[in-house]
Amino acid sequence: MSDPARGGPFSGERLAEVLTGVCAAAGLDPEGATLIKCTANAVFRLASAPVVVRIGASTALNHRVEKVVHVATWLAEHDVPAVRLLPGVPQPVTYDGYVATVWEAVPDGGRRPRGRDLGKLLRRIHDLPEPASWLPPWLPLADVAARIGEAADLADADLAFLQDRHDEVADQLARLEFPSPPSLVHGDAHLGNLIPGPAGPVVCDFDSSSLGPAEWDLTPLAVGVIRFGEPAGRYRELARTYGMDVTRWRGFPVLRAVRELKLITSVLPIIGTRPAIRAELLRRIADVRSGNTSARWARYT
Incomplete structure (x- = not known):
């Protein structure tokens, strides 16, 4: 520790x-x-x-x-x-x-955000002028590597698997060519990062923002349908409103693998003090290790 x-x-x-x-x-x-x-x-x-x-x-x-x-x-x-x-x-x-x-704090009130709300906000963000040099390049696995490096209370075999998986996915990602030009990307664009407000939903959580491909911001909700059982209609609304269905792009399986690795490792720094999270973490690791691409996951709480 x-x-x-x-x-x-x-x-x-x-x-x-x-x-x-x-x-x-x-x-x-x-x-x-x-x-x-x-x-x-x-x-x-x-x-x-x-x-x-x-x-x-x-x-x-x-x-x-x-x-x-x-x-x-x-x-x-x-x-x-x-x-x-x-x-x-x-x-x-x-x-x-x-x-x-x-x-x-966002004032209470407002309806629950929908996929179309996320689509509108992402389109607006991606269409902004390119920010100044303070915006870092898109390196979606950098936080994964950092968290693996500081992980505590995890078996050596699990840590070794996560490191090997990181290296494998990083190699696949390096070979992708994206159809969209680089722009400001939110980096973790799912409905949980929209907060209802009286004037409409607002976006939060810019930890993963960077200068990167728009396709990345369309990936979290698509993976949410697959792994967390979110209603498929939410993703269809997003894709229709934004004007792109990333799941039809040949590079989506790689982006999905990146997203899942981030979903697994996000809690590594705190598992020593949060026993309830450990079981879900180990289940996710086991699913990826066994190649189970359809298993449903529960949200970390």
Whole structure:
């Protein structure tokens, strides 16, 4: 386990301490905060103000938080419906090796986002002018490699399999030629990253944003239908509204393999403190190892 003095896997007590430290640095009150999600990030909604605090669990990926701030600022400048950074707080906020961002909470209300909403937002994002040099190139397996490298409490055989799978998929990906020109891509574009709001859905979570192929942003929902049993109509809405069906492209099986590897490894930094997640992680590894391409997975919670 990482030295907690320099960040590291979350425990309940450590997480409360980090939230308190981040809020102190940002001039906020953590009392009564609600933990919304804790996988690759711990996400809190404060009770004292309409604010969301997002703390990265993987210290190996701290470097990408600066990019998240740039992307959020860029989308705001172009009036794209997206979550907004909290004004008046220098971002990102650091505390004891952890890096956090602080956001305006989206007001309650609004209908549940649909595939067509995601299609409209992705088309708008992909049609933006090419951002400045702060946007990194699309390297979808970089976070996978980082998480494998810092994984704790996983059997050597499983780690070796994940490393071999990473190398195999990376080789396949390097040989792909994409039909779309590079653009800003969200990087993790599924319906769970759309938040309902009174004025319509807004997009969140820019950890994986980069300059890359539009086809990548159409992949998560397609894989969600296959692996999580999401209604196929959601993906059909996305494809119809956006104007492309990535599942009909010859490179889709490779993009699917990349997406599944990311879905497997996203929780590696925290499995030592989240026993409930371990069983699902090991099941996903077993399915890929055995070549079971139709097995349904459960969401990490």
